[in-house]
Amino acid sequence: MKKICLVSSILLCSSILAQSNKTKILTEISEKIKENYIDEKFFKSIDSLFQSEMKSENFNSLDEKDFAANLTQKLRTVTKDKHFFVKYLPNYSTQNKISEKEQEKQNNFSNSLENFGFEKVERLEGNIGYINYKGFAAQKSSAKALEAAMNFVENTNALIIDLRENGGGDNAMLIEFCSYFFDKKTDLYTTYFRNSGKTVRNRTKSNVSGKKYLNKNIYFLTSQKTFSAGEAFAYFLQERKLATAIGEKTGGAANPVDHYYIENQYLLLVPDGKITSTYSGKNWEHTGVIPDTIVTQENALRTAHLLALQEIVKNKTKTELSESDIKNLMIKLKQ
Template sequence: MTTSTKLPPAPVIDETVRLLTEHYVFPETAEQLAVLLRGRLTEGAYDVDDAAELARLVTADLQSVNGDRHLRLRHHADPVPPERGAAALDAMRRDFDTSLGGAPRVQLLDGGVAVVELAPMLFPLEWAAEPLSAALTLASRAQALIVDLRANRGGDPDTVAFVCSHLLDGRTHLNTMYWRDGERSEQSWSQPHVPGARFGGSKPLYVLAGDSTFSAAEELAYDLQQLGRAVVVGERTRGGAHPCNGWTVHPHLEVTVPVGRAVNPVSGTNWEGTGVQPDVPCAAADSLDRAHTLALARLADRSLNSGR
């Protein structure tokens, strides 16, 4: 006969509060969350039997003040390494190896319209540059392009800039990241040169988005939309604009804390909480057909006008 042993929550909560207080990009919100978590601990709200349930409860509380979906206590079934971000890195590498480097589909549709799916995430650029360049170079010969981000949960801002570089002409300011200390900022720009061929900045471009599209994938859609480069088709995205780091706080638990905030140079804001609003709203499941129809109509119109 076995008896369940409750997970001692105090060490997890204490470390989570410390990380919030030291690193969260919004210090005032961090203070509110610290009071909330300590109060809930005192009430016994976290007296549960397993790490997965503790992660669920704490995550709900972390996101209850300002709805920041990057604030999480994540449960991992396998023990996570103590190094910062190591758990996410291990899982990321497995996904990379099973998704052709984050570009699992390149397809040519009728009428010279290509589809490049980027999923399940935008992997670190040192991993992803080669497979993404291969996919985008192959699609560069198409007359119009659809970038499918419906199943993309985020990733590396440098990879966002890399993809944008294939879809724009010339060097373009994409985003500025402001860090917690308020004194440092970091601009993101598309690059003037890319390996392989460039699709460029003039041919029709559509981005598919849905309620699973998150974080860096949202930035890719938002940057291209704000520049007037792409038409976003589908559903509103999840609304996470803050880059985050992860720390192990228990053998099976990792806390993720946003350490910066994004500001778009065109809109002067970002998609935090609101998500990226589609230019052409429709069900995500229907967005590929809708974008294909739009692309064919646009190409037909361009052909007609060029023949005058």
Template structure:
């Protein structure tokens, strides 16, 4: 691509430094950082550990694939004595997340450790969850008009409430008249269906074939659920090119969103292959007791076009690149998609400048200085301080 020949790795990384600080290492999303829990709270007795293991055994019995669930239960029982020697709850949660997740072959499985009252209500209570979503702006980290009238939506999670759908529609209203759209899911940890249904509904004039969800029942059978995208009048539909940015951190509902749109040919995915943790759960986290909670998927999905899902394999990008470079790569590609604009107009001048030096235009849009870039790079590797 002509515009890409002029780009340097250094500047592409600089442009995306703001997004990069949000990428934790692959295992970090599974639990609260140790600094949140004091040493006194983190330590516990073998009796407490045994009670958690018993509760986990019950939870694994609900896993979507009964054979894999039983295999994970057998693995956990075989290693019970070793787990009982772990005197730190956070280390216990992290080790079981890694080992039991591997036994399941499920990258979405995790056990989360919290301090007393730290985030517990939002895990199990719908009202508290709604309040937590509101406090995070419903996952909407940034809505921007980039130079040359390209829209940018940085979405960190998918909200599950009607209010979250209302907010994503407000964001899309601001982006409605852009010539192309970039949806950034590189730091998206997943979430609920409300935002997914609304956003997919906005992006196509004809319905996007959605993956059916199959929920395991207690009797071993499955209930079939067909998601439906929200309906909008034609003047609120976005029909221009759309790019979705992904990283290995991208998981859960974010993968389902990208996969269905990519399978339908509606978007181009740019970045790296996503986590591959796409099996859903339609109930609150399992409360294992003593401040530990487990995500044990009781559902799976199947796309009507591919007959498959991204679980275990991830969403593979149409344009592979390092995640820190994905925004610059997508922006350069989107510039080529823009319709012709009269050169003597303001927009025509913007397009001409952006195509001549896209990296400079992106850098100016994000107002990044070398000092800010270096500071962002440091923050990626620094542990979070206790509140």
């Protein structure tokens, strides 16, 4: 009987400690959000969320991983901001945290295993370039892969860039890629950061290491999974009439984030900035990028290929195919 009581006491103490720890974590996360989140009109809703969580103690039944996932989902629901993210870090410690240089080295190696986001680069029938691009790795390490991809499609008559699985990434790489489609340095957007009060102006580069792709038709393939910098790429070229978007409406996450470590146990991403296009004065937060041609993501590539071929026939552009061959290919793509 005494052993059972002892075990019950240990379990009770453990439960109380876990509850106390999660309450502390919730409090610190709430403070970080209030200090840094870009959209202050949601503070009351966020505060109510955390107060409700601490009073109800619903989180007591969740392990650390589920606790983080549950919190992520609720923050996104309250704010409609898909950039909020909480992740449990079971092995994280400030004691064994590696240097920034070593972390960069590890990230570069990891990204190299996926060719820095460049999944496929090829030439489709009718001399149409195709780049399947899944994410913006660090510009410093992935610029050469971009240069190779753009040099490969240099002589094509039109270009399809597949962003259907692009989850975003590095801002500098976004600027680098956009620069290939502008003939001169161009102001693209500003980013206001609430915690510093600073506004940063983001411009394309006048010179790039590869061949620029100018005065040709460009098509972006999009899906609901297209996110953040992936959306920005399509948004900035679409609004300037440099590209056509084909597929599904994108995720709608424009606000850039900063990261914070909570109690050496959790990673918290807080959207702390606001992007504003210098062309339209708007962004894609909540709304997403609206395609010019709306089709399911499964039909997006076929649709883009067909549209590119229609322009080739219309403009009597020379390709490796005869006009009759192109028309037969178009019939096949319509089926």
